[in-house]
Amino acid sequence: MNYKILKLPLLILFFTLTSCEEEFLETVPTDAVTPAVALQNQDEMQKVINGIHRGLFSQSQTVFPGGNTARANNHYWVPMGDLLTGGIIHSANANNLGLRDEVQWNNHTLPDDITTELLWYHRYNIILHANLILERIAEGDLVETPELLAIKGQAYAYRAYALLSLVQHYSKGYLIGDPATDPGVPVITVPYESGPRGTVQQVYDQIEIDLNDAIAAFQNAAPRENSTKGKSQLNINVAYGLKARWALSKGDWRAAADNAALARDGFPLMSEAEWKSGFNTNDLSEVIWGSNVISTETTFFRSYFYIASNTFNGSHIRNNPKIADRRLVDAIPATDYRGDVFLPDAPNSNTSAANGEGGWENNTNPLYQTEEEFENAIASIKAEYGLVSGHNTHPYQAFKLKQQNPGSIDPDDIIYMRTAEMYLIEAEAEAMLENIVPAQNALQAIVGTRDSAFDATNFTSREQLMEEIKFQRRLELWGEGFGYTDHIRWDEGIDHAADGGSGASQVLYQDGYFQERPSINDDWIFKIPFDEINANPEISPSDQN
Structure with a gap:
């Protein structure tokens, strides 16, 4: 330390x-x-x-x-x-x-x-x-x-x-x-x-x-x-959930699956209405652990929702709408209600958009044949999601994360652990053990509640199951912060240009636009702070990553 x-x-x-x-x-x-x-x-x-x-x-x-x-x-x-x-x-x-x-x-x-x-x-x-x-x-x-x-x-x-x-x-x-x-x-x-x-x-x-x-x-x-406030306290379910994450990250697949099942006990999956409500409160049925953010806490323009939610009334959001990877969104089946929170056809109203396609003059979406249709679509999105006049819109804009009071600067709860993650951990662990039926069952239990046409029995090998599990984690857990550890566990790099592109701008993203996979790229490892090296007598410059 x-x-x-x-x-x-x-x-x-x-x-x-x-x-x-x-x-x-x-x-x-x-x-x-x-x-x-x-x-x-x-x-x-x-x-x-x-x-x-x-x-x-x-x-x-x-x-x-x-x-x-x-x-x-x-x-x-x-x-x-x-x-x-x-x-x-x-x-x-x-x-x-x-x-x-x-x-x-x-x-x-x-x-x-x-x-x-x-x-x-x-x-x-x-x-x-x-x-x-x-x-x-x-x-x-x-x-x-x-x-x-x-x-x-x-x-x-x-x-x-x-x-x-x-x-x-x-x-x-x-x-x-x-x-x-x-x-x-x-x-x-x-x-x-x-x-x-x-x-x-x-x-x-x-x-x-x-x-x-x-x-x-x-x-x-x-x-x-047993309350929203109570879920900020850790309990045995949280400990089981942490053990499931620990085991998953080290390839102890049996422990991962078993502890994930224990962690979710008593926390039923959310309904469609709950899932679409914005992920802004620990009151949601499947939240196992989260911070009950006190309304008087002066995070405001430092909050999770300021960083990631397109409803927050801050310049970082108004001028920079957050979008989802279009390769992910385009792959969501029409029968899956989770696709409703992503807007691939939202007009690009931002004349400062990184892709250079903002404003009516640059419109290429055939849905909008006139400027009036373009502007009406923008107004409709703002009305539906509670955005203020300064908010911009953008294709593939995401509204999974929404404030309880949209268009404000109010902070909301931060969710750290929920039942859906535990089902996905169980599915991945069983797949890696080549226990095909248990993996299918865990996957069906979670995805079957989101996609009315989903049939996990279509995935009959470890390889097929893992590809589907990766997709489901990216979709179900979008915006909840698991991307970094998932990429490391799966040894996957970043390539915003591959397979038709993510929608990110290479000019804006620079080094973040492409990164080799973590096993051959030590830039995935955070640097140890200089102050730690200078102050801790048991860590020297040679210990730096």
């Missing part, structure tokens, strides 16, 4: 607590906020857990010293996974928050960029607080109540979550490298310690230990509140 941060543990704890629980400071002076006070009993430890929850969606400068307003943590990190790989495509040149640099593959390849720095520090901030909680519980003087076990389970699960995020971004993919020798990330299990990189295998081993310990604690823990 960063040695510079280790020298400021009380300040980090103060930031987390004050951003979460104002009443804590009503009874304890600010200069008395120490680990001993903050962790004196389970009620205070729950406040620290709540601080970790809040830190997932707060602007990073409120979570740790040296943060930056341009990165509101998971508001940014979630869509980044699809921005890097061309799931979410920019249609115009808009550089808000440095997002243009993300799609051009500039930020994560630079060790002094705030993307590489803040993702690293945010995840290790989670680990620090998880370690503080676990160390306090290990002292053994607290009564082991169901509520304390819930706190313990969350601390283990959070540490595993952070380590998995770190090793998947700052190390070579488990399935495409040599995990026994490839450098991983520091595994820190004791507060205030630093550490060397170790190996990818060592990191994965610790994640397994933590997830098993989380599951064991949760088995006798108090249940979380």
Whole structure:
């Protein structure tokens, strides 16, 4: 962990607590906020857990010293996974928050960029607080109540979550490298310690230990509140889901399938109306885990929906409508209702569009024979989706992600885990095991609810199933940030020009327009921050990716 941060543990704890629980400071002076006070009993430890929850969606400068307003943590990190790989495509040149640099593959390849720095520090901030909680519980003087076990389970699960995020971004993919020798990330299990990189295998081993310990604690823990707010708390389903992701990323197919099935228990698939409602609330039936974003939290122009939703009233969206890969959209069957949220025939109203085809004068869509028809189509889209006058439209514009209050700057919940993902994990794992019928069954269970004509028995080999599963993941999970890890697991590069093209502009996307597959291209690995190398005595410049 960063040695510079280790020298400021009380300040980090103060930031987390004050951003979460104002009443804590009503009874304890600010200069008395120490680990001993903050962790004196389970009620205070729950406040620290709540601080970790809040830190997932707060602007990073409120979570740790040296943060930056341009990165509101998971508001940014979630869509980044699809921005890097061309799931979410920019249609115009808009550089808000440095997002243009993300799609051009500039930020994560630079060790002094705030993307590489803040993702690293945010995840290790989670680990620090998880370690503080676990160390306090290990002292053994607290009564082991169901509520304390819930706190313990969350601390283990959070540490595993952070380590998995770190090793998947700052190390070579488990399935495409040599995990026994490839450098991983520091595994820190004791507060205030630093550490060397170790190996990818060592990191994965610790994640397994933590997830098993989380599951064991949760088995006798108090249940979380059954509400939108409650879904921000981690529980046994979340731990099973994290274990399914961990196992999938390392090719432990049996564990992936089994844990995915356990994770989705009690979270039924959404209806068509729910699926089309915008993915903006944890209230949706299949949401297993998500951040319940507080309306007063000042993310606004730093929020997930500002980055990825075409309904947000911000310049980054108004001037730069987000589009989906047209190769994906064109392949959606007419019988699949998910295709309704993508608008391949939306007029290109943006005269600054990267493809140079914006405005009536450049219209090539035969649906619009007159300028009046062109303008009426724009007006119709704005009316249907609640857009304001300044919003532009663009072919293949996506409306899967929609705010609860479209045309506003309101932040909404961030969904991290849902049942559909678990079915797709199970299908992929069973396919890789060449268990054809179980893979078909898992695929049918999810896709059959979206596409009335879908028949999974048409896919009778591992190869056929995997091609369909890849398509279904790209469609079902569009905009939810899985593109980066999927590409690494499947060892797939990026080629916006192939097979008729994605719709992205090569002039705009630059290096992000084409990237070789991860197994032969180390640019997929995030750089270790310069500050970490300079401050951590156990990491040197020779450890850089």
